[in-house]
Amino acid sequence: MKGVVFMALENRSIAKCIILTLVTCGIYGIYWFIVLTNDMNKASGRTSDTSGGMAFVLTLVTCGIYEYYWAYKLGEKRDIVVGEKSSSGIIYLVLSLFGFGIVAYCLAQDAINKAIDRASN
Numbered sequence: 001m002k003g004v005v006f007m008a009l010e011n012r013s014i015a016k017c018i019i020l021t022l023v024t025c026g027i028y029g030i031y032w033f034i035v036l037t038n039d040m041n042k043a044s045g046r047t048s049d050t051s052g053g054m055a056f057v058l059t060l061v062t063c064g065i066y067e068y069y070w071a072y073k074l075g076e077k078r079d080i081v082v083g084e085k086s087s088s089g090i091i092y093l094v095l096s097l098f099g100f101g102i103v104a105y106c107l108a109q110d111a112i113n114k115a116i117d118r119a120s121n
Helices: 002-007 014-023 027-044 052-061 065-082 088-097 101-120
Strands: none
Touching: 014 027, 014 101, 027 052, 027 065, 027 101, 052 065, 065 088, 065 101, 088 101
8 A cells, every 4th residue: 555655656856856946946946845745744644744735834924933843744754754763853953944944855855756666666
C-alpha cells in the first residue's frame, strides 16, 4: 500500500525547483511550498494534517510565524518517510529561523524523491 502512495507523488528536480523559484522571484517557491506540504502529508501517511494551501494562508496571516512550526512538522514527517528516529524537525526549524528555509524544502524534496525511487524498485 505504501508503494502505491509513493507512485502517486511526483519526483521533482531540486535544482529545477530552485532555479524556477529564483527566476519567478519566489512565485514558484509558493507553489513548491504547497505541493511539498501535500506530498509530505501523503508520504508520511498523515493526510489529515494541514494542507499546503492552508499552511500557506496561515503563514501569510501570521506574518511568517507559522512557517517555523511548519518547518518543524515537515522535519518530523521527513523522519517518518525516511524511517529514521532522528530530530530533523529541529534542524528544519533552525534552518528556517536563520533564513535558509529553502534548504529545508530541498532536504524534504530529496527525502520524497528517494522514497519514490525505493518504491519503484
